Amino acid sequence: MPKQLVFKAMKSPGWLVAVCFALWLAAHSFFAFMFVSFVVFLWIKRSVKAAMKEEKVEDTKGTAHAVVAPAPADVNVTPIKRQYAKSAVVVPLEIGTDD
Template identity: 85%
Template sequence: MPKQLVMKAMKSPGWLVAVCFALWFAAHSFFAFLFVSFTVAVWIKRSIKAALKEEKAEDSKAHAPAVVAPATADANVTPIKRQYAKSAVVVPLKTGTDD
């Protein structure tokens, strides 16, 4: 929801103001809180259902028979070397004492 909120807010700041007002009103009214809670629960349920549907579609594509590439293409591929980030240098703190 935050990603959708940001995208819609960039298109129309009035939409962001409306959502903020609805949340403020829900914080002050029990019935508005119930309505907003129900709306959010339905939205979450739909988004989970859509994500599962997309995942199922991707799995069905992944299990499809793949086209086998010729052996000469594999010979030209070089292995990827691991590159590690340099660690930070630890410098002792200067406290002003001669310890």
């Protein structure tokens, strides 16, 4: 929702003002809150249904044309060595007393 709101706000700032006004009104009125909640619920339900439909289409396309390529076996792989920067956590603090 925030991503779509930002894109619409960049195209037309009127959308941002309208959404902010609707949220402000919903914060002050029970009936406006119920209406905004209902609209948000329907919007989420519709977007989930569209995502599920899109995923189903991708699954049917992906299984029909799936080609499995063998992974190359590289024997000379060296592990990555972690290098930590010097910081107050790693270097002991000098406080002036000898222990």
